[in-house]
Amino acid sequence: MQMPDPNPAILSRKAAVVRRLAEALPEGAVIHAPEEVRAYECDALTAYACPPLAVVLASSTEEVSACLAVCHEEGVPVVPRGAGTSLAGGSLPTADAVVLGVARLNEVLEVSYPDRMIRVQTGITNLAVTGAVEEDGFFYAPDPSSQLACAIAGNIAMNSGGAHCLKYGVTTNNLLGVTVVLMDGTVVEIGGGHMDAPGLDLLGVICGSEGQLGVVTEATLRILPKPEGARPVLIGFDESEIAGQCVSDILKAGILPVAIEFMDHPAIIACEAFAGAGYPDCAALLIVEVEGSDAEIDAQLDRIEEIARRLDPVELRASTSAEESAAIWLGRKSAFGAMGQMGDYICLDGTIPVGELPRVLNGITELTESYGLRVANVFHAGDGNMHPLIIFDANTEGDLEKAEALGADILRLCVEVGGCLTGEHGVGVEKRDLMEVQFDPADLEAQMRVKDVFDPKWLLNPAKVFPLSVSAGRRAA
Amino acid sequence: MQMPDPNPAILSRKAAVVRRLAEALPEGAVIHAPEEVRAYECDALTAYACPPLAVVLASSTEEVSACLAVCHEEGVPVVPRGAGTSLAGGSLPTADAVVLGVARLNEVLEVSYPDRMIRVQTGITNLAVTGAVEEDGFFYAPDPSSQLACAIAGNIAMNSGGAHCLKYGVTTNNLLGVTVVLMDGTVVEIGGGHMDAPGLDLLGVICGSEGQLGVVTEATLRILPKPEGARPVLIGFDESEIAGQCVSDILKAGILPVAIEFMDHPAIIACEAFAGAGYPDCAALLIVEVEGSDAEIDAQLDRIEEIARRLDPVELRASTSAEESAAIWLGRKSAFGAMGQMGDYICLDGTIPVGELPRVLNGITELTESYGLRVANVFHAGDGNMHPLIIFDANTEGDLEKAEALGADILRLCVEVGGCLTGEHGVGVEKRDLMEVQFDPADLEAQMRVKDVFDPKWLLNPAKVFPLSVSAGRRAA
Numbered sequence: 001m002q003m004p005d006p007n008p009a010i011l012s013r014k015a016a017v018v019r020r021l022a023e024a025l026p027e028g029a030v031i032h033a034p035e036e037v038r039a040y041e042c043d044a045l046t047a048y049a050c051p052p053l054a055v056v057l058a059s060s061t062e063e064v065s066a067c068l069a070v071c072h073e074e075g076v077p078v079v080p081r082g083a084g085t086s087l088a089g090g091s092l093p094t095a096d097a098v099v100l101g102v103a104r105l106n107e108v109l110e111v112s113y114p115d116r117m118i119r120v121q122t123g124i125t126n127l128a129v130t131g132a133v134e135e136d137g138f139f140y141a142p143d144p145s146s147q148l149a150c151a152i153a154g155n156i157a158m159n160s161g162g163a164h165c166l167k168y169g170v171t172t173n174n175l176l177g178v179t180v181v182l183m184d185g186t187v188v189e190i191g192g193g194h195m196d197a198p199g200l201d202l203l204g205v206i207c208g209s210e211g212q213l214g215v216v217t218e219a220t221l222r223i224l225p226k227p228e229g230a231r232p233v234l235i236g237f238d239e240s241e242i243a244g245q246c247v248s249d250i251l252k253a254g255i256l257p258v259a260i261e262f263m264d265h266p267a268i269i270a271c272e273a274f275a276g277a278g279y280p281d282c283a284a285l286l287i288v289e290v291e292g293s294d295a296e297i298d299a300q301l302d303r304i305e306e307i308a309r310r311l312d313p314v315e316l317r318a319s320t321s322a323e324e325s326a327a328i329w330l331g332r333k334s335a336f337g338a339m340g341q342m343g344d345y346i347c348l349d350g351t352i353p354v355g356e357l358p359r360v361l362n363g364i365t366e367l368t369e370s371y372g373l374r375v376a377n378v379f380h381a382g383d384g385n386m387h388p389l390i391i392f393d394a395n396t397e398g399d400l401e402k403a404e405a406l407g408a409d410i411l412r413l414c415v416e417v418g419g420c421l422t423g424e425h426g427v428g429v430e431k432r433d434l435m436e437v438q439f440d441p442a443d444l445e446a447q448m449r450v451k452d453v454f455d456p457k458w459l460l461n462p463a464k465v466f467p468l469s470v471s472a473g474r475r476a477a
Numbered sequence: 478m479q480m481p482d483p484n485p486a487i488l489s490r491k492a493a494v495v496r497r498l499a500e501a502l503p504e505g506a507v508i509h510a511p512e513e514v515r516a517y518e519c520d521a522l523t524a525y526a527c528p529p530l531a532v533v534l535a536s537s538t539e540e541v542s543a544c545l546a547v548c549h550e551e552g553v554p555v556v557p558r559g560a561g562t563s564l565a566g567g568s569l570p571t572a573d574a575v576v577l578g579v580a581r582l583n584e585v586l587e588v589s590y591p592d593r594m595i596r597v598q599t600g601i602t603n604l605a606v607t608g609a610v611e612e613d614g615f616f617y618a619p620d621p622s623s624q625l626a627c628a629i630a631g632n633i634a635m636n637s638g639g640a641h642c643l644k645y646g647v648t649t650n651n652l653l654g655v656t657v658v659l660m661d662g663t664v665v666e667i668g669g670g671h672m673d674a675p676g677l678d679l680l681g682v683i684c685g686s687e688g689q690l691g692v693v694t695e696a697t698l699r700i701l702p703k704p705e706g707a708r709p710v711l712i713g714f715d716e717s718e719i720a721g722q723c724v725s726d727i728l729k730a731g732i733l734p735v736a737i738e739f740m741d742h743p744a745i746i747a748c749e750a751f752a753g754a755g756y757p758d759c760a761a762l763l764i765v766e767v768e769g770s771d772a773e774i775d776a777q778l779d780r781i782e783e784i785a786r787r788l789d790p791v792e793l794r795a796s797t798s799a800e801e802s803a804a805i806w807l808g809r810k811s812a813f814g815a816m817g818q819m820g821d822y823i824c825l826d827g828t829i830p831v832g833e834l835p836r837v838l839n840g841i842t843e844l845t846e847s848y849g850l851r852v853a854n855v856f857h858a859g860d861g862n863m864h865p866l867i868i869f870d871a872n873t874e875g876d877l878e879k880a881e882a883l884g885a886d887i888l889r890l891c892v893e894v895g896g897c898l899t900g901e902h903g904v905g906v907e908k909r910d911l912m913e914v915q916f917d918p919a920d921l922e923a924q925m926r927v928k929d930v931f932d933p934k935w936l937l938n939p940a941k942v943f944p945l946s947v948s949a950g951r952r953a954a
Contacts, residue, residue: 114725114831115861116733137731159678172678173650188923193830198898198908198915199942200924201636201649204681225731248591254614254702256593295772353670354591384592421675431675438675446665446930447677453926465676 010095014053017074017098021056024066031055040081040099044146045089045430047400052079052093059104061179061187061217067100068215069185075476077459078183080211082151083125087347088428090158090210094463102153105217108132117176117193119220122153126160129221138223141168144424145336156216159208161424163259166382167291168224170424172207179218180206183455193220205450210426211461213454230258230291233301234328235308236282236315240264243284244357247381249307250288251354255300260382261287261332264361267339267376267389268331274338277331280315286381287332335378342374344394346403350411352384352419363413364388371406385423386414412437427465435467444470487572491530494551494575498533501543508532517558517576521623522566522907524877529556529570536581538656538664538694544577545692546662552953554936555660557688559628560602564824565905567635567687571940579630582694585609594653594670596697599630603637606698615700618645621901622813633693636685638901640736643859644768645701647901649684656695657683660932670697682927687903688938690931707735707768710778711805712785713759713792717741720761721834724858726784727765728831732777737859738764738809741838744816744853744866745808751815754808757792763858764809812855819853821871823880827888829861829896840890841865848883862900863891889914904942912944921947 018032031037032054042049053076058064071078081091081101093099105121111133112118118140120129126147129140143162144150154160156178161170168174177191191203206213237243247260263271263285272279279285290300301318308316319325331338339345352360361377368375368390379387388410392403411421411434421431421438435444444466451458452474462475495509508514509531519526530553533544548555558568558578570576582598588610589595595617597606603624606617620639621627631637633655638647645651654668668680683690714720724737740748740762749756756762767777778795785793796802808815816822829837838854845852851868865887869880888898888911898908898915912921921943928935929951939952 112830112832113729113731116728136729169650172681173646186919188920192897193895198904198912199920200927201681201685202923202927204649204678204684207681208678225733251593252590252613254590256702292769293773293776296770299770353589355589418670420669427675435675442663443665443676446679449930450677450679450927453923453930 007095010053013096017070017076018054020070020074021054021067021098024070025056025063029057029059029063031057040084040093040101043081043084043086043089043091045087045092045428048089048092048429050093050095052097052099053095055099055101057101057104061181064100064102064181064215064217065185065187067098068181068183071098071459072184072457075457075459077462077476079461080153080157080215082123082154082157083149085146085150086154086158086426086428087349088158088422088426088430090154090426090428090464092429100215102215102217103151109218112193113138115193116223117220118223119193119218120152122156122216122219123151126150126152126155133223134226137226139226140221140223141174142171152219152221153216156207156219157209157211158424158426161380161385163261163380165424166260166380167256167258172204174222175203175207175219176222177220178203178206178216180214180216182214183457183460188214191220208426210428210465212451212465213460227291228293229297230289231297231301231319231325232287232289232328233304233318234315235286235288235313236280236284237311238283238314240284240361241358242311243286244361244381246286246308246311247357248354249311250304251382253303253307255290255303257288257300257304257382258291259287259289259380262377262379262381263332263335264377266374267335267378270338270342270376271331271335274341275331275334277327279331282314285315287328332378339376339389339391343391345389345391346407348386348388348390348407348410349423349425350386350414350419350421351423352386352414352417354381354384356417356419357381357384360386360413360417364410367406367409367413371402373403373406384419408434429464432465433467435465436470448474484572487530490573494547494553495531497547497551498531498544498575501547502533502540503536506534506536506540508534517561517570517578520558520561520563520566520568522564522569522905525566525569525906527570527572529574529576530572532576532578534578534581538658541577541579541658541692541694542662542664544575545658545660548575548936549661549934552934552936554939554953556938557630557634557692559600559631559634560626562623562627563631563635563903563905564826565635565899565903565907567631567903567905567941569906577692579692579694580628586695589670590615592670593700594697595700596670596695597629599633599693599696600628603627603629603632610700611703614703616703617698617700618642618651619648629696629698630693633684633696634686634688635901635903638857638862640738640857642901643737643857644733644735649681651699652680652684652696653699654697655680655683655693657691657693659691660934660937665691668697685903687905687942689928689942690937704768705770706774707766708774708778708796708802709764709766709805710781710795711792712763712765712790713757713761714788715760715791717761717838718835719788720763721838721858723763723785723788724834725831726788727781728859730780730784732767732780734765734777734781734859735768736764736766736857739854739856739858740809740812741854743851744812744855747815747819747853748808748812751818752808752811754804756808759791762792764805809855816853816866816868820868822866822868823884825863825865825867825884825887826899826902827863827891827896828900829863829891829894831858831861833894833896834858834861837863837890837894841887844883844886844890848879850880850883861896885911906941909942910944912942913947925951
């Protein structure tokens with residue numbers, strides 16, 4: 001069905017912009033029929049949606065540059081998009097914006113094992129990067145849950161993490177260089193395959209800038225040798241605080257597992273009902289995975305078991321085979337599916353100092369009870385990256401708003417204990433109003449001034465990250 | 478002896494600035510007697526020296542802020558200084574500048590093992606950071622050769638590395654947060670002990686900015702569990718190209734040693750004459766060190782030996798004890814002392830893709846012969862960080878200039894093969910004129926615009942990093 005655009009000013013504006021884009025780009029690159037642009041009206045934060053003015057699907061850095069140059073001249077905002085898997089609304093369009101997708105830019109350009117690097121176009125999926133090198137014994141470390149679908153472009157925009165980031169760091173720790181197109185169409189190279197570089201390091205500021213400074217079309221990524229093997233141990237406690245203590249004790253002892261995952265009682269019950277993984281009915285479960293050679297794995301698991309035993313666990317089961325490992329991970333890996341069966345949910349993403357886990361878990365319980373809602377906690381405990389899942393009913397009026405208010409209170413608590421608003425999902429539209437909880441006006445002003453330098457007209461993803469009231473003077477009307 | 482200042486305008490200016498600084502700071506913090514400021518006239522690039530207007534030795538973030546606020550109002554340039562060990566002239570003063578030293582800021586503020594972090598004041602030495610945590614089994618990874626003396630402030634300014642950075646990365650990969658004082662005296666917190674943070678990541682742009690954006694007074698650093706042990710293998714080849722091939726083959730096989738050091742024939746001969754470490758007389762030596770448990774070390778050394786044997790080494794000696802390890806490292810660790818006995822030298826610092834090692838080594842030999850000079854190569858081969866040492870005679874007129882010209886040609890070659898001007902020493906004054914080899918005018922303009930945002934008057938370390946002709950319009954006369 002043809003969807004009529006309600007606003008005549010936007011309609012005539014649209015015709016002019018689409019004409020210029022079509023002149024500058026090859027056939028098939030510009031999408032503007034209302035029923036077709038609908039496919040781009042939201043990302044994985046599906047509570048919000050808005051069809052854009054038009055969509056450009058670029059196939060090269062030159063096409064990205066051509067699109068941006070036109071939009072720059074016309075003063076049209078641009079919303080960059082990777083695979084559209086953002087949980088924070090990072091690629092949510094506005095009605096006056098062109099969505100610029102990079103999914104067609106999906107080639108591997110170069111692999112060098114001696115330099116432990118791979119150069120790719122950024123539309124490639126996260127998992128395809130590892131796919132390109134795993135036969136030769138290498139892998140790309142950051143592993144968001146959405147890695148089968150999400151694009152490296154989005155990983156760079158949001159500085160994505162994953163279960164492995166306790167040991168290997170997040171995207172910024174694995175990114176060596178980028179080709180980035182600025183809003184006026186200029187193509188800039190930053191960093192590269194070599195170690196370090198002279199002059200200012202603009203790579204860090206690009207990574208995690210949520211598409212507000214430029215559109216990254218190529219990236220040089222660090223690849224690492226695959227460890228020989230990995231095995232988990234499952235540890236259950238009858239108090240959350242003690243599980244939190246166990247996480248601290250393991251890290252304090254100088255053991256660096258590849259992942260420490262935490263599930264609280266509601267999450268255990270839901271996962272067990274869904275997947276039947278044989279989890280015990282207890283207050284908190286840890287899955288601690290270590291990697292290396294068999295001997296090395298055994299030695300690390302022995303030390304972890306010794307630490308856990310001192311805390312009187314109700315369950316302690318180290319894997320001795322691939323089958324046992326799969327059984328231990330089964331419940332955890334079905335967590336999001338299991339939660340989906342409990343109702344609608346919002347997945348938060350705050351980080352806290354690891355030592356604050358017990359206090360924050362208690363605080364979340366208290367807050368949740370005061371709202372009369374339910375919450376389940378499944379998260380990367382090793383680096384304090386919490387993902388409280390707030391369960392609500394989308395069909396009950398006011399329930400979404402209540403869940404969002406609870407989410408905001410939980411994130412305020414994370415900031416209060418010395419943590420921050422986001423670990424790996426980014427700010428997007430979801431958390432833009434909470435930025436004032438984390439930063440004072442001088443901090444936000446300093447950050448906006450950096451955007452001023454890269455994008456003086458504030459056309460790139462302008463309505464994201466900063467509270468709208470704070471960025472109002474800079475954005476076009 | 479009282480040194481008369483030759484310039485009366487600077488002299489009266491000096492009196493005014495010193496008076497205001499003395500009012501703003503406690504007794505003993507402001508040094509202005511000509512014979513006392515002499516101690517700050519140069520850093521470890523001793524070929525250049527210039528006594529500053531005055532020196533401020535701050536003991537707190539507040540004092541740094543007070544000093545900067547006065548200089549900002551008076552329009553006086555400020556040259557920040559850590560321990561003064563820069564090989565690139567990063568803290569070389571100018572006659573009109575105040576040197577702002579942070580060496581008195583040397584406290585450990587906080588240690589958290591569960592969060593694997595330490596917070597320090599930045600005047601602390603690199604080695605003292607590890608010293609604060611090693612009894613508990615942790616260490617701070619970046620390890621510049623000057624680590625006994627150099628300050629964390631300088632490590633952050635130059636994004637310093639060291640022999641361990643093949644495995645653990647350079648300073649930027651181990652820095653979690655900073656307290657930085659801007660030129661107008663504003664104190665800003667960036668990053669912190671928690672994983673990631675929302676908003677723009679300004680930490681990367683601060684690290685390696687060579688004191689041009691702000692003065693970093695506190696830093697949160699990543700600490701890591703100490704490996705159980707480490708052992709090297711010494712591998713000798715009768716051709717440099719084959720040694721380069723061996724480095725590539727080890728990394729390609731997915732082995733990640735903690736260090737791969739390379740010495741060419743002139744370096745071997747000099748070190749052997751100096752230290753008598755029992756090195757063979759061959760074209761190139763590799764020292765490859767691996768770490769972990771004993772079993773893990775044995776397994777890695779076996780694989781490395783297997784790779785090396787295929788390339789027909791003239792020497793292959795794996796350490797089996799602490800004594801043997803010390804013997805293997807003895808020559809390498811005396812390299813700089815040994816070179817000092819051969820004559821005066823300049824130590825370069827370029828990085829290249831590891832695969833280009835043979836080509837660049839050949840190129841260095843050809844260039845050196847064409848200048849009629851001698852060069853020795855001792856460097857971190859694993860991450861392509863080369864340190865050619867150019868030997869010259871400071872007492873022969875024109876020899877320093879010839880050595881500098883050769884150095885510039887060698888760094889041009891590094892850029893030509895896809896590498897860069899500096900790995901861990903920074904640009905400083907030493908390489909500022911070579912920045913145009915690496916970057917085109919648009920790149921340099923973009924970098925200078927970032928400095929504009931942090932330091933609009935260009936008062937912080939203004940005569941560094943950028944070619945003077947390029948930054949002329951921005952710097953005060």
